[in-house]
């Protein structure tokens with residue numbers, strides 16, 4: 001078997017609400033075991049990862065450190081820093097898990113840029129939750145002090161929200177292909193990729209955080225992957241999530257998923273982009289002739305079972 005799987009790891013799955021930052025290593029190692037297992041079974045694997053909690057914390061640290069002295073670094077640089085942060089952790093942990101299985105330590109993280117449109121309406125409407133969870137009082141105080149925008153989060157509490165334009169192209173695509181061709185597990189498009197625009201052949205970074213689910217779907221479609229696995233901190237996609245009668249979904253066709261998105265079942269900045277990214281992937285792959293290509297959404301700990309279609313929500317064409 002030589003099938004390509006894109007595994008998208010949520011930043012929230014690494015740094016969970018209520019957990020200390022040091023728990024990231026434990027969560028990264030769980031992901032690394034799942035990736036190594038896929039490699040052992042003969043899959044080629046591209047790993048993407050979120051950075052929502054980490055980039056927000058980094059921006060807050062930079063703000064606090066720079067108050068009254070130097071300019072804080074811009075958001076594109078902060079996204080690149082989180083690619084290094086989580087890319088390093090994943091690269092080391094996946095390499096260790098491969099070695100333990102007697103496989104070569106062939107794993108490499110690529111600092112990745114994605115092209116976005118400067119006139120994307122997302123720049124006028126911040127929607128991507130980043131950073132820690134605040135109480136209402138804390139959020140109001142920080143909003144006054146910094147000018148940042150905060151919104152109530154479906155998981156409870158308040159989080160900073162920033163613009164999140166749609167990615168149109170992965171700049172380092174050829175590098176990803178070259179490493180895959182050389183037998184590497186490739187870690188790419190971390191934090192959705194650093195958002196850049198092009199003018200006169202020059203790339204410039206922008207103040208935004210791209211959604212890693214949309215970037216993962218784009219990368220998976222462009223690489224003609226067999227499956228897109230989106231791993232997060234909940235075991236299924238749910239109807240009426242957080243309400244008394246919430247119902248887990250084991251299987252969804254792309255058209256059923258589109259109907260539920262239109263009904264507003266999945267919150268923006270949370271499950272919404274995951275389901276939409278999954279639908280875009282299976283529809284594009286089906287159009288290209290891969291009718292057994294699928295996407296799945298579930299919990300990080302269940303990764304191996306999700307890859308076999310035994311856990312999580314599977315999204316298929318139709």
Ligand SMILES: NC(=O)OP(=O)(O)O
Pocket residue numbers: 009010011012049050051052053129191192209210211212213
């Ligand atoms: N960039 C991004 O989508 O991160 P999360 O998955 O952590 O929200």
